[in-house]
Amino acid sequence: MKAKEVLGDDPEIVLADKRYDLVSNILATSLVKGAKKWTITDMLDKVFIHKFLGIPVFIALFWAMFRFAYDASAPFMEIIGFFFESLAEASAGIPNEVLASLIGDGIFGGLGFILTFIPPIFFLFFGIAILEDSGYLARAAFIMDRIMFKLGLHGRSFIPMLLGFGCNIPAMMATRSIEGEKDRLITLLVNPFISCGARLPVYILIAGAFFGSMATTAIWSMYFLGIVVAILLALLLRKTLLKGEPAPFIMELPLYKAPTFYGSVIHMWERGVQFLKKAGTYLLAGAIMLWFLSTFPWGAEVELSYTGQIGQALAPLFAPLGFDWRIVASLVFALLAKEIAVEALGIIYAVEGETAIAGALVASYNPVIGFTLMAFTLLYIPCVATIGTMKKESGSWKWTIFQLVLTLVVAYVVGLVITGIGTALGYA
Amino acid sequence: MMEIPLAMLPVGAKGKITRIRGGRGLVRRLSDMGFTHDAEVTVVCSHSSPNPGHGGPLVVEVKDSRIAFGRGIAVKIMVQEVDN
Amino acid sequence: MVYTVALIGNPNVGKSVIFNNLVPGARQHVGNWPGKTVEKKEGKCVHKGTELKIVDLPGTYSLTARAVDELVSRNYIVEEKPDVVVHIIDASNIERNLYFTFLLLELEANVVVALNMFDVAKEKGYTIDVKQLSKQLGVPVVPTVATANEGLDKLKDEIVYAAQKKGLVKVKPVITYGQKIEDVIDSIVDIIKDGMLAQKYPPRWLAIKLLENDKDVLEKIKGSRHHRELMEVIS
Numbered sequence: 001m002k003a004k005e006v007l008g009d010d011p012e013i014v015l016a017d018k019r020y021d022l023v024s025n026i027l028a029t030s031l032v033k034g035a036k037k038w039t040i041t042d043m044l045d046k047v048f049i050h051k052f053l054g055i056p057v058f059i060a061l062f063w064a065m066f067r068f069a070y071d072a073s074a075p076f077m078e079i080i081g082f083f084f085e086s087l088a089e090a091s092a093g094i095p096n097e098v099l100a101s102l103i104g105d106g107i108f109g110g111l112g113f114i115l116t117f118i119p120p121i122f123f124l125f126f127g128i129a130i131l132e133d134s135g136y137l138a139r140a141a142f143i144m145d146r147i148m149f150k151l152g153l154h155g156r157s158f159i160p161m162l163l164g165f166g167c168n169i170p171a172m173m174a175t176r177s178i179e180g181e182k183d184r185l186i187t188l189l190v191n192p193f194i195s196c197g198a199r200l201p202v203y204i205l206i207a208g209a210f211f212g213s214m215a216t217t218a219i220w221s222m223y224f225l226g227i228v229v230a231i232l233l234a235l236l237l238r239k240t241l242l243k244g245e246p247a248p249f250i251m252e253l254p255l256y257k258a259p260t261f262y263g264s265v266i267h268m269w270e271r272g273v274q275f276l277k278k279a280g281t282y283l284l285a286g287a288i289m290l291w292f293l294s295t296f297p298w299g300a301e302v303e304l305s306y307t308g309q310i311g312q313a314l315a316p317l318f319a320p321l322g323f324d325w326r327i328v329a330s331l332v333f334a335l336l337a338k339e340i341a342v343e344a345l346g347i348i349y350a351v352e353g354e355t356a357i358a359g360a361l362v363a364s365y366n367p368v369i370g371f372t373l374m375a376f377t378l379l380y381i382p383c384v385a386t387i388g389t390m391k392k393e394s395g396s397w398k399w400t401i402f403q404l405v406l407t408l409v410v411a412y413v414v415g416l417v418i419t420g421i422g423t424a425l426g427y428a
Numbered sequence: 429m430m431e432i433p434l435a436m437l438p439v440g441a442k443g444k445i446t447r448i449r450g451g452r453g454l455v456r457r458l459s460d461m462g463f464t465h466d467a468e469v470t471v472v473c474s475h476s477s478p479n480p481g482h483g484g485p486l487v488v489e490v491k492d493s494r495i496a497f498g499r500g501i502a503v504k505i506m507v508q509e510v511d512n
Numbered sequence: 513m514v515y516t517v518a519l520i521g522n523p524n525v526g527k528s529v530i531f532n533n534l535v536p537g538a539r540q541h542v543g544n545w546p547g548k549t550v551e552k553k554e555g556k557c558v559h560k561g562t563e564l565k566i567v568d569l570p571g572t573y574s575l576t577a578r579a580v581d582e583l584v585s586r587n588y589i590v591e592e593k594p595d596v597v598v599h600i601i602d603a604s605n606i607e608r609n610l611y612f613t614f615l616l617l618e619l620e621a622n623v624v625v626a627l628n629m630f631d632v633a634k635e636k637g638y639t640i641d642v643k644q645l646s647k648q649l650g651v652p653v654v655p656t657v658a659t660a661n662e663g664l665d666k667l668k669d670e671i672v673y674a675a676q677k678k679g680l681v682k683v684k685p686v687i688t689y690g691q692k693i694e695d696v697i698d699s700i701v702d703i704i705k706d707g708m709l710a711q712k713y714p715p716r717w718l719a720i721k722l723l724e725n726d727k728d729v730l731e732k733i734k735g736s737r738h739h740r741e742l743m744e745v746i747s
Contacts, residue, residue: 010452011725016464026645027606029641029648031638031639032638045494145496146484155485176581252523253487254524255632260659263529457574460611492605
């Protein structure tokens with residue numbers, strides 16, 4: 001006897017229906033539903049997913065979340081910074097000069113500075129976890145889907161993009177919940193354009209040095225720029241290399257429930273740990289490598305150290321952007337972890353402390369170059385840890401290398417545009 | 429009683445699923461989420477617009493849970509409207 | 513003697529709360545399923561002297577061959593044959609969740625049901641006769657409120673008990689599909705019952721998947737000497 005005769009063209013559906021029939025039968029004897037009650041979920045959803053009211057709620061909640069992340073983390077950043085500075089000073093007492101330098105400047109100095117940016121990342125993840133556990137995040141993805149669909153993206157891409165503001169690594173890992181292969185790939189490719197927590201120290205330094213009272217605006221503009229570039233590139237990819245319809249968007253909206261502190265901490269920890277493990281190793285290796293390449297040949301002037309040599313070799317390529325060998329050298333180091341750019345600049349200018357570095361920058365460059373550098377840092381090749389994650393999540397060297405080239409090209413082009421406009425406006 | 433696409437049901441209306449027009453993958457996926465034959469669906473929220481195609485996503489209640497999906501799918505789920 | 517216990521369920525049912533309750537954070541080990549980007553979380557736990565290895569399977573809505581995470585869960589259950597599979601159900605959403613329980617029973621997993629979010633179900637006005645449900649499903653059902661730590665000790669008791677009982681009682685199929693379909697299933701089971709396939713996979717499950725044209729199972733039968741015969745029946 002043939003299966004088709006008995007089950008027809010859609011055997012899966014026939015069998016599925018029968019299973020559901022059985023479920024109904026069982027529930028008929030074991031479940032009694034009371035009168036339908038008007039729940040909190042019903043009430044909240046009346047507003048939260050409302051066509052118009054939903055949007056200001058969305059903006060307000062996310063604004064609050066970002067503010068919380070950065071405000072709450074500020075005291076912790078101070079503590080970590082202080083802790084490592086003290087350690088760095090203490091290690092000056094180590095008898096062996098090279099060792100003292102390695103431990104004091106290389107490890108404690110470099111690493112300490114980088115680690116101060118862990119609190120904002122963790123607090124951001126905590127904020128996201130609260131929104132997620134409460135059930136609101138699903139509504140946010142729903143609201144975003146309408147817009148994202150027009151951009152060739154999937155409503156599900158919203159959450160990985162959001163996580164990118166903390167760190168691109170857990171963000172890229174979160175794309176696993178996206179169903180369509182192409183949708184997932186596009187989200188992976190443009191994710192690095194979202195400004196992660198590591199780039200913030202670089203913005204703070206440069207904006208603080210050049211833009212005075214406008215510094216905050218300059219920094220916000222980087223976040224905005226990242227989002228715009230990610231959107232434009234997603235659209236472009238969707239229209240060219242990764243053509244096709246986005247996969248169907250189906251998502252369950254769970255009941256709203258009060259998030260528990262413990263539960264949210266676990267979620268925060270899961271994502272934060274992904275950042276720590278992946279990025280942490282590179283950060284440490286990066287700090288040591290930076291120290292090594294700039295301190296050797298021992299006793300030489302910075303220009304003649306390995307760092308200087310690398311910078312000077314590549315500098316001509318970046319002349320149109322106004323970048324000299326010093327900036328190029330620090331950008332090379334920032335490949336290890338973008339925060340390192342600040343530290344690198346300090347070593348290259350042979351000064352210590354942010355104010356001093358800022359002073360050196362202002363003395364050597366004009367505001368246009370400063371702004372270009374911020375944009376370049378935002379957009380160019382992602383840090384090594386992110387590249388590694390891209391390879392893992394996409395499973396393909398081809399797309400990973402494509403992303404490297406894409407980010408570099410986009411950064412360069414945008415850099416040129418900024419330089420052009422800035423010079424034309426007379427700020428050079 | 430006529431069958432109409434779920435996308436055309438107004439907010440608050442109930443419908444009974446008659447069939448789902450779509451590829452096997454979609455039908456099975458929807459079925460896993462609770463959209464089976466004769467299942468009752470209530471429209472909770474609709475961002476539909478007069479434009480055909482993806483006007484806006486919908487939220488419906490089916491088998492005790494709330495599911496959101498794009499209009500592209502909503503036009504493929506055929507229902508018979510049920511009086512409240 | 514260490515028992516392996518798999519946790520499975522739909523997304524949003526509180527699976528990770530239960531996992532974190534069974535295996536405290538420090539003892540959790542996160543990795544990847546070999547060759548896949550799906551995350552694998554596991555850890556050890558000791559309950560009243562019995563050691564349990566808990567594996568947290570991805571939260572999915574079904575167990576088809578269409579998504580990597582579903583396939584990973586399914587293959588784990590069917591090939592690694594864990595001692596117990598705990599199906600975590602959202603009691604306030606019980607209809608859809610029970611469908612999944614049947615998928616697990618078809619896999620011939622040793623199921624214990626954790627009827628979680630029991631408080632939410634009550635708020636919704638549901639009254640669930642747990643004993644009756646358990647009797648109809650043929651498996652233990654434990655009501656829990658994981659966020660309040662309720663019912664979890666009883667759950668652990670049932671897990672250990674089920675693990676000890678595994679294989680001692682032959683489970684008879686809970687779902688029957690009607691005479692005609694059952695006949696086709698029987699004819700397939702007849703073909704494979706003495707071969708390699710029947711040793712590796714539950715024959716009835718294999719038959720049902722073949723009828724569904726399951727991509728992964730179709731691959732699995734390719735090497736079998738019954739291949740052509742099977743293809744005849746299902747096409």
